[in-house]
Amino acid sequence: MRDARTTLSFGALILQPRFRSFDLRPLALSAALALQLPAQAQAQPAAGADAAAAKPQAIEIPAQPAAQALQAFVKQLNFQLLYAPELLRGLNSKAVSGVMSPREALARLLEGSGLQIIDTGPNAATLRAAGGPAPGPRASAASAAAELGRGGDSAETPEPRRPAPVLAEAATRVHSFDLAAGDALETVQQAARLAGVSVSFKENELSGVRTNRISGEFTTLQAFQRLLADTRLAVGVQVATGEYVVRRLETIGRVEVTGSHLRSILGEQGVNPVTVLTRQEIERSGVTTLAELRNLIPQLSVGASASFDGNSSRGAPDGRLLFDLRGLGAGNTLILVDGMRLPKTGSRTVAEAYEATGIPMSAIERVEVLLGGGSAIYGADAVGGVVNIITRKRYSGTELEYARDNTVDRDAANDRLALSHAFRKGSFSARGMLSVEQQNALALRDREWLASDDRRPWGGADNTRNNAPIGGMVSAVSGQLPGIGASTAFIPAGANGSTATVKDFAGAAATERYDAAKYLNAINPYTRKVANLYADYQFAPWATLYASYNWSRNESEAPGDPVRLNTRIPAGYPGNPFGVPIMVDKYLWEQGTPARHYRYSQQSTTLGVRGDLPGDWRYHFSLADARSNPELPEGVYQFDGGKLTAAINSASKPVLLHDSLALQGTGKGPNAAGVLEALYFQDARQDQPRTRSTALALDGPIWQLPAGPVNLALGAEQRVESVKFFNSSTLSSGSEAAEPKQDRKVDAQYLEVAIPLLSTKSDLRLPFAHTLTVTGAVRRDHYNDFGAATKPQYGLLFKPTAWLALRASHNEAFRVPYLIDITRPxxxxxxxxxxxxxxxxxxxxxxxxxxxxxxxxxxGGNPNLKPETSTHRNIGLVFEAPWEAAKGFSLSVDRWQSEILDRVGSxxxxxxxxxxxxxxxxxxxxxxxxxxxxxxxxxxxxxNSSMNIAKFRSSGYDYALRFQRNTSWGEFILSSKITKTDRLESMATPAATPSPYVSARLRPTRSVSSLSWSYRGLGASVTMIRQAGFPVSLFPPVVDYPKTQQFNTNVWYDFGTGGLHDREGWLGHWLHNTRLSFGLINALDTAPPLSPTGNVNGSVDPRMLRYTFTLRKRF
Known part of the structure; x- marks a missing residue:
């Protein structure tokens, strides 16, 4: 595999294309390389460098902080670059796009930066401050380090010295190497002797390090790079003397790796399958909301039961943005942000889950999805898998982003504005972001195929048949209504509720059944506001103190149904002429269609310290407090049966048998203001769940094997959960469950290890055995209300060759019922x-x-719920084409199986x-x-409270394909991800047969495929989201949704890359660091499947053809 790692050494940064990228921060050590060459060296680059530097290649790098841009440059062009990290602090690079030589691309990137590029060999260069002197021939290591810390500005300027001739010669001379894997103290000196060069190092830094076996013809630098690959040792060249220097790589900072606590290399294949959406992929897709982004991950269920817009529809205002992996339920999918748990929704009226509405797209760096149970790593709730949203960290300056997503025929727009700023000064850094998002409503009546709940034209039933007639009706408690000859009659037009006769009822005309679709929304309006703050201060390599605060608020509104009255009216009641008790079923149109509002706020605060420890260990300690506050201030607008019965039997009887339809829109009725409202449930709701957590994590090597170090991660966590209910009169007064009598306290300890058994560093060389690594993890969680659970995870990664990886894993998980699921009123x-x-x-x-x-x-809550337990197994392969003609092609295939016992459901x-x-x-x-x-x-x-179902089993396949190719016409990327479920079973009891109403047919095969192209700042992409047909349900008559195919297109232009930024004057100034994109969602205007039930198949939402527009400006 070709990859890139940023390696840091002795205050200089050497970018080596053969290593993978780390998100690292450099530390200056006591020794330093002489990074500068005299001016004469510029005019006399190393032999052969001109030819290599002149070879044009395709390159695409947006404007961004210089450190990130140079990492992308090295990775794309297979280039080696040496520089002091201090030179780049506070610098932003220019955008570069097109086909050009590496030397020309590097010059464009650093244009105006004040940095000087020194060619040191083929595809190799050194950066220095323009005009900066080289260290003198007698400069000590300490003085060089001091000079480096000042950015090359020393009090004394020694005379420049010409580079040793060996430097240019060594850059191109090829030597024969045949070195076995061994101790670095020996192999580094052996390599230097074979190349005829001198090398310096510190024995304590090389002691115990195992180097790779190398064999073949290489330049000296290439040989050292191969020898030291993946060893955490870096090699540099002292350009003033030609001496090679090997130093240990020192790092701090935490790299987020979903599915493991062990540090890893970004992009490296792991034992557990993880699907990743990078920021680049997200931007190229054109999606502007996190809810829409879910469509790009086929393993996430986006069907009739999933909210396609991340909000609510019809009369339910309490919309939420949830993630549901493989249809196992949002409560079984753990949501993390930068590895930390999100607050829970906490609403008593819906299933508990993690709420993600407070994360704007502009804050997302990438999204990683662990496709399987992860309780041994993350604890409870990771039964279905883990979604880890990684936020942006490595940026500087100010950035403004505006995004708009709207239909072409209605104003159902989603507008989002985000402002972020980040800066660094010395050891202190901070960043902050503000975002506001607003969604307009889309009424059901705006779409012909949703405008009625009578679904007979689409093969379904008339869902209005159980509704009352809009004019109201009465019916006999038993038998027929006296004088009518039928069991039902309609309320007469104009009835005042006291004087209507039997004859009036007998002659009353029928009215149509109430059709809620004429009044409710397909998408309810909402407003979301978000604020994020983060700051850290590095006191020393072993101590970086940080703090973060996140706040969000979601406010939405839903038009409601008219208040329905369905009750028994005694004989002799005003307006009842029949002389016997009757039932009345009607809508009180004079009360209007009262809207319901939903407010959801959440906030989380984290304090922590992290740093390096001796022996290449690191630690991370954190304290976190996460709270949410869902509110339904108006309740449900339903009659309280007890209050209504008391009023009917009282002396002051309310008027109930009048013609309410005639009063629609007047706001006036026969009852005094407040009389009927006093009979409603007082069900305004406010819940306050809270989670406080403490965590300590450590990781590092514990043993050196011939194949590499054995890495260990261990830690301890404590979590305290609580929930409070306010205004908690409910639909059945006095019947709610008691609030929790105590907080839930969880104490956890975990351990994870990775053991390399074979690698290129090992002396043992077997055919078709490139690397072999086994991993294991175990975690114990103790609950004060459910006891303890210990769950293991283990896996194997075997690479018979460098381009083929075979992996297998076994994960066990569990989920204790949420506190609110037990105590919900x-x-x-x-x-x-x-x-x-x-x-x-x-x-x-x-x-x-x-x-x-x-x-x-x-x-409501069920205090008798038991914990869920699950087992998830995966076996798969990853292939990366080694042939030059197919470079950039990769394919993965995974077979997965899941089994859940005591699943909580209905x-x-x-x-x-x-x-x-x-x-x-x-x-x-x-x-x-x-x-x-x-x-x-x-x-x-x-x-009908939730209960434990005995067994749930599912299995299937995941496929992923990617092909990336740079050509003279630009960069092309083709990708496809597919998931297919071939087994789905549910058994209510251990002895029960699988339910005939649950099968793999309910989990349609889903795929997401995309093709993108970019060249000199201009780019375009097309994405196809396909879902196979599947049945609405397996209850007869079985009616299938047809298959759906949605095409999304997007075009973008980066003005900083395309050349317009070179214009002088105000135009060039304002277009610099500006990116525009325009896209079409559902470009072919494909209608959703015409559902017999009226539900919308979420893979194609009712907004249909929409356009998206995004403007991003960096200052």
Whole structure:
């Protein structure tokens, strides 16, 4: 594999293309290289350097901090660069794009920087401050280091010295090397003798280091680079003398690697499959929201049950941005930001999960998704996998970004404005960001195929059939209405609620059933605000103190249904002329359609210290406090049954049997203001979950094997969770569960190890055995309310050749029920049960009698829930083409299997009756029922709280393909990611057969493919998101969603790269460091599958064809 690592040594930075990139920070050591050459050397580069430097190559590097730009330059052009890190502090590079020589590209990058480029060999150069002198021939190492620390500005200016002739000669002379892997103290000197050069080093830095085996014809520098690859040793050339210098690489800082606590090399293949979306890929796709970004990860479920816009729809205002890996549920997917847990949603009315609405796109560096359980690494909640959102850190200056995403036929725009600033001064650095986002509404009636809940034109049922007529109706409690000859009648037009006669009811005209789609939204409006702050101060290499604060607030609104009245009216009640009790079912249109609001705020504070320890160890200690606060200030606008019954039986009876439809829009009714409102549930809700955590992590090498160091990570964590409920009168007054009597306290300890058994450093050379590494991890979590759980993880990575990797892993995970899932207030709501479909109920204990009508349903917390446990296995391969003609091609294939025991979930009404009949309540057996041969009374209620399901199993394949090629026409990148589920089973009890209503057909094959091109600042991409057809449900009649294909396109132009920034005057000034992009989402205007149920298949959302526009300006 070709890769790049930034290696740091003795205050100089040597970029070597053969190593992988680390996010590292340099430290000056006591010795330094002489980094400057005299002016004469500029005119006399090393022999052969001109030919190499003149060979044009394709390059694409945006304007950015100079340190990042040079790393990209080295990686793209296979170039070696030597410089002092201090030279780059505070410098920004210019953008470079096109086909040119490496020397020309480097000159463009550093134009105006005041740095001088010194050619030192083919594809090699040194940077120095313009006009800076070279150290004198007698300069000591200490004085050179001091000079380096001053950026080359010394009090005394020694006479320049011409470079030793050996430098130019050594850059091109090839020697024969054949060195076995061995101790660096010996092999470094052997390599120097074979090359005929001198080398200096510190014995304590090389002691115990195992170098690689090398064999072949190389230049001296190439030989040292191969010998020291992946050893944390760096090589440099003392240009004043020609002497080679080897020093140990010293680093601080934490590299976020999803799926492991061990430090790693970015881009390196690991034991566990991790899919990554880089900032470049995100920008090229054209997506402008984190919710839309989920579509680019095929393993994330974005179906009818997932919110496609990260907000809410219809009458539910409490929208959230959740991640659901493989359809295992958002609560089983752990969400991290820079490796730290996000606050939980904490809402009592929805399933608990991690909330990601507070992360703007402008803050994201990359997104990494661990496709499997990770409890041995991260603890509970990582049953389905982990999504780690890595934020931007390495940037400087001020950046303004505006993004707009809007439909072409309606104003359903999403606008986002973000401002960020970062700076560094000496040992102190800080960054901050402010972002505001606003989403306009899209009404269901704006789309013909969503404008009605009558789904019969699309092969479904009339979902309005269980709604009341818009004009209202009455019905007999039993039998027929006296004088009507039928069991139902409509409320007469113009009825005042007191004087209507039986004749008036008999002659009343029918009105249509209420159709909620005419009043509700497909997308509800919202506003989101975000603020992030971070600062750190490096006291010493062993101590960097940091602090961060994150705050976000989401406010959304949903138009509601009109208030529905469905109750029993006694005989003799005003407006009831029948002389018997009746039922009334109507909408109180005079009350309007009250909107509901949702407010969600979250904040997290982290304090920590990190640094290096002796022996190449590092540590990280942190204290964190994360809080969220979901609020529903208006409640649910439903009648409290107890209050309503009391009012009906009181002396001051409310008017209920009037014609409300005639009063629609007037705001006036027969009842005095506040009379009916006083009978509603007082259900304004505010919950406050909080998580406080303390963590200590250490990692480093513990043993040196012939194949490399054994690396160990260990740590301890403590987490305290609490939740409070406010304004907690619920739908069933007085029936809520008690609030937690104590906080939940979790104590955890973990250990992880990686053991290299074979590598290029090992003396043992076997055919088809390039490298072999085994890994293992174990974590113990102890809960004060659930006891302890210990879960292991182990894996193997075998590379028979440098271009083929085979991997296998076994991960065990668990999830303790969330505190809110146990303690959530319980309430009863009246739910309508249809005659057919997945919500139907056949009472098998009463001769298969169909239950149709209103079923009182209890929902809320279940204190009897048990923890979930799971096992995830993966086996796969990664292939990277070694042939020159196919360079840039890679392919991975993974086979995965998951099994979850005691999964927390819910069952259909029919399955609940089959496996857990005790959750249903029944009326006493009447004499009539006994005479008819029934043995039990009619169902009159059900407890539908979450419960543990015995077993859930799934398996499938993941595929990923990528091909990147630089040509004279620009850079082309082709990629494709595919996931396919071939097994999906759910068993309610250990003895139960798999549910016939759960199968792999419910998990459609999804793929995301893209092709992008870029050249001299101009670029374009096309992305295809494909989803196979799948059934709405497996309840008969089974109706399938058809397959969908959505095409997104995007074009962009970087003015700083394309040449316009070279213009003089105000235009060039304002276009410098400016990037514009324009895209089309769903470019072919493909409509979502016409759902029989009215739900929207989230792979194509109802906004249909949309345009996106992004402007980013760096100052």
């Amino acid at each position: 319980r309430f009863v709501s009246n739910q309508s049960v249809p005659a057919t479909g997945s919500s139907a109920l056949i009472d098998t204990y009463r001769k298969n009698e169909a239950f149709v009508g209103v079923l009182p349903t209890t929902v 069952l259909t009404r029919q399955e609940r009756l089959l496996y857990f009949p005790e959750t249903y309540t029944r009326a006493p057996l009447s004499a009539a029922d006994a005479a008819a041969g029934y043995t039990v009374g009619r169902i009159n209620g059900v407890d």
